[in-house]
Amino acid sequence: xxxxxxxxxxxxxxxxxxxxxxxxxxxxxxxxxxxxxxxxxxxxxxxxxxxxxxxxxxxxxxxxxxxxxxxxxxxxxxxxxxxxxxxxxxxxxxxxxxxxxxxxxxxxxxxxxxxxxxxxxxxxxxxxxxxxxxxxxxxxxxxxxxxxxxxxxxxxxxxxxxxxxxxxxxxxxxxxxxxxxxxxxxxxxxxxxxxxxxxxxxxxxxxxxxxxxxxxxxxxxxxxxxxxxxxxxxxxxxxxxxxxxxxxxxxxxxxxxxxxxxxxxxxxxxxxxxxxxxxxxxxxxxxxxxxxxxxxxxxxxxxxxxxxxxxxxxxxxxxxxxxxxxxxxxxxxxxxxxxxxxxxxxxxxxxxxxxxxxxxxxxxxxxxxxxxxxxxxxxxxxxxxxxxxxxxxxxxxxxxxxxxxxxxxxxxxxxxxxxxxxxxxxxxxxxxxxxxxxxxxxxxxxxxxxxxxxxxxxxxxxxxxxxxxxxxxxxxxxxxxxxxxxxxxxxxxxxxxxxxxxxxxxxxxxxxxxxxxxxxxxxxxxxxxxxxxxxxxxxxxxxxxxxxxxxxxxxxxxxxxxxxxxxxxxxxxxxxxxxxxxxxxxxxxxxxxxxxxxxxxxxxxxxxxxxxxxxxxxxxxxxxxxxxxxxxxxxxxxxxxxxxxxxxxxxxxxxxxxxxxxxxxxxxxxxxxxxxxxxxxxxxxxxxxxxxxxxxxxxxxxxxxxxxxxxxxxxxxxxxxxxxxxxxxxxxxxxxxxxxxxxxxxxxxxxxxxxxxxxxxxxxxxxxxxxxxxxxxxxxxxxxxxxxxxxxxxxxxxxxxxxxxxxxxxxxxxxxxxxxxxxxx
DNA sequence: AGCACGCCGACT
DNA sequence: GTCGGCGTGCTC
Numbered sequence: 001x002x003x004x005x006x007x008x009x010x011x012x013x014x015x016x017x018x019x020x021x022x023x024x025x026x027x028x029x030x031x032x033x034x035x036x037x038x039x040x041x042x043x044x045x046x047x048x049x050x051x052x053x054x055x056x057x058x059x060x061x062x063x064x065x066x067x068x069x070x071x072x073x074x075x076x077x078x079x080x081x082x083x084x085x086x087x088x089x090x091x092x093x094x095x096x097x098x099x100x101x102x103x104x105x106x107x108x109x110x111x112x113x114x115x116x117x118x119x120x121x122x123x124x125x126x127x128x129x130x131x132x133x134x135x136x137x138x139x140x141x142x143x144x145x146x147x148x149x150x151x152x153x154x155x156x157x158x159x160x161x162x163x164x165x166x167x168x169x170x171x172x173x174x175x176x177x178x179x180x181x182x183x184x185x186x187x188x189x190x191x192x193x194x195x196x197x198x199x200x201x202x203x204x205x206x207x208x209x210x211x212x213x214x215x216x217x218x219x220x221x222x223x224x225x226x227x228x229x230x231x232x233x234x235x236x237x238x239x240x241x242x243x244x245x246x247x248x249x250x251x252x253x254x255x256x257x258x259x260x261x262x263x264x265x266x267x268x269x270x271x272x273x274x275x276x277x278x279x280x281x282x283x284x285x286x287x288x289x290x291x292x293x294x295x296x297x298x299x300x301x302x303x304x305x306x307x308x309x310x311x312x313x314x315x316x317x318x319x320x321x322x323x324x325x326x327x328x329x330x331x332x333x334x335x336x337x338x339x340x341x342x343x344x345x346x347x348x349x350x351x352x353x354x355x356x357x358x359x360x361x362x363x364x365x366x367x368x369x370x371x372x373x374x375x376x377x378x379x380x381x382x383x384x385x386x387x388x389x390x391x392x393x394x395x396x397x398x399x400x401x402x403x404x405x406x407x408x409x410x411x412x413x414x415x416x417x418x419x420x421x422x423x424x425x426x427x428x429x430x431x432x433x434x435x436x437x438x439x440x441x442x443x444x445x446x447x448x449x450x451x452x453x454x455x456x457x458x459x460x461x462x463x464x465x466x467x468x469x470x471x472x473x474x475x476x477x478x479x480x481x482x483x484x485x486x487x488x489x490x491x492x493x494x495x496x497x498x499x500x501x502x503x504x505x506x507x508x509x510x511x512x513x514x515x516x517x518x519x520x521x522x523x524x525x526x527x528x529x530x531x532x533x534x535x536x537x538x539x540x541x542x543x544x545x546x547x548x549x550x551x552x553x554x555x556x557x558x559x560x561x562x563x564x565x566x567x568x569x570x571x572x573x574x575x576x577x578x579x580x581x582x583x584x585x586x587x588x589x590x591x592x593x594x595x596x597x598x599x600x601x602x603x604x605x606x607x608x609x610x611x612x613x614x615x616x617x618x619x620x621x622x623x624x625x626x627x628x629x630x631x632x633x634x635x636x637x638x639x640x641x642x643x644x645x646x647x648x649x650x651x652x653x654x655x656x657x658x659x660x661x662x663x664x665x666x667x668x669x670x671x672x673x674x675x676x677x678x679x680x681x682x683x684x685x686x687x688x689x690x691x692x693x694x695x696x697x698x699x700x701x702x703x704x705x706x707x708x709x710x711x712x713x714x715x716x717x718x719x720x721x722x723x724x725x726x727x728x729x730x731x732x733x734x735x736x737x738x739x740x741x742x743x744x745x746x747x748x749x750x751x752x753x754x755x756x757x758x759x760x761x762x763x764x765x766x767x768x769x770x771x772x773x774x775x776x777x778x779x780x781x782x783x784x785x786x787x788x789x790x791x792x793x794x795x796x797x798x799x800x801x802x803x804x805x806x807x808x809x810x811x812x813x814x815x816x817x818x819x820x821x822x823x824x825x
Numbered sequence: 826a827g828c829a830c831g832c833c834g835a836c837t
Numbered sequence: 838g839t840c841g842g843c844g845t846g847c848t849c
Contacts (some may be wrong), residue, residue, distance in 0.1 A: 651842085814846090
């Protein structure tokens, strides 16, 4: 038998794979896609690695280490996934380890904890120890094994390694390499009759003896009753039983002690089983019917179809029909949504049709729940009755172990949250989804009311199919949008706080009619900055190059980049004068002004600060839905996933704010955001109103929003993009250099710039100092590379690799951090 | 990423 | 003198 070798992906940001030797006992048992435990690096730390390739070539240049343990009987990652991982690694210039880290749920990556404990007979070496070694021994004498970090705490220093090494040599301690399974199955305790009590005579006898213990008798009776209700399965949920009787576990334990009842544990899923009944899919109206037909026709010749349908045109119902067909064909479906649009509303709607076949996967799920979804998707059997055959998820759901995808839907396709910023791999879920679909030989449907310029362009070029839905469902009218000129209102002193007379009037009317209002302000906090009128200074973050933002509820000035915070002050820190003034405003301030002008209205605020806890977001939406709230103030979050019937007015407080954002996408994004919030207004009975407040009401984008003219926005943007070499005509790759020392950074920037320009000439823009030039004490500089869309990506990638290698080979730049972002958003 | 090795400043 | 800081190189 030949010795096997395995090329492994390690969960680290190191390029390439590592070859390990398969021990004889595992020969023939190992498979690609299984997890193994290996020692890696000088410290022999244990990692969970994944088998990428098996072969029989012993490495020539080094002696391979052995695989220590095989964790899975069957692969947990399939061939299609590995193909996708490869594509992401290459396209986004990431490492295999980066991709593995993004793809595998944390609980599947076992933590190798190095612990130490005292060795038998350590006392002999006791006199031979220095102070620190003695301290370690003393700490260990308590009897528990300690982690390296715990020992560091005991000593109060960082580098404990030398002492550990010395203690090992003196044979005072031993090292334990503990690899812990992180996933813990959830268990439920059931109660059943013991074998002897199943005999009727014995049970009768128990009844007699228990007459003196009425509470126990009551529990036993309840057990028998519940068992009968359960159709005599012989087991009853312990907690339910206790709840029914109002007894404590002590009573039940007595019965167990008397061998009447016994406990048994059973593993259960954490994800609740859908218990409602499924309803049939709804009949589609004419527009939906046509759209469905058009999508299917397009799928015959195109891999991707863009469904451009106005807000509440009934896109979801079209999706449901397509999903139905794919599921009926025994295939899996992936339905991607931006995180914030994944509300109970949409989940319940799909569950109503597809019941238990719906699975959900997003970032608010804990690690154990994620593993359960993963395993369920992995266990998919074509043609079987499968849980999680349809997965509704945020971008990371792309990485689930699908084996037979029949359809991928990317809803709200234009959303920039589909792009992962940090950490690597910096992938775009929409673009990755098209690759995933291709691997599975299936189709992608992109949906949006305001498609991204890229997708619209692809559709126009015939690369994607295009299907439109232009009417709102049920004949609901589009809201009337008007603009308030707040420059003029300010000049004439007609503004009340940040409210224009027009907005105030509309809100008053709506509230009088018991209708609801949504206010959109794309900035959280109370006021962005505190400005000193005397010296012009404003309190800055000590770690980042930004002004601190005032948060009234906490009485603090907070940095939105690193969370550094100081107490609010009434004295200028730089000139000691008391002429401090708050400039600009955020959601919190808006909510407060609301209390002044609409004291009667019930208010709620929805932004990052109010939705940190798991259910906060759902609760706010629920309250608003139930009419418990009259005015909802929020950031971007209010633009998504909300379908309300009573919203009469939507106010956009400061449109210029987003239009002036220094980014080539700011017009596109402003159009999308404004159109999306506007879509929240006016449902069944009445035409809604949208007020856009702006200093420049004649801005072309605002006009486009008012006229519902996507096409005009698209045309002018396409022109700009073509002229100034932006996507979709050019591919962008952003490079960011970071360093704690500004001079070192500048030196690196010069060298890197030279290399980049030597390779790509005038396609390189920069160096450029970002708006926030320092974050968490690191200074930043950017370069932007624009390459022609038709240029060979392989060649570009190769060149970039060479440039980076050359740059990093110069020791001078060792401590400069370089980040590469392909298709930055 | 994380660990070891090696070279320089502040304490006994 | 040494302890402990951090820059540099390597990991199958």
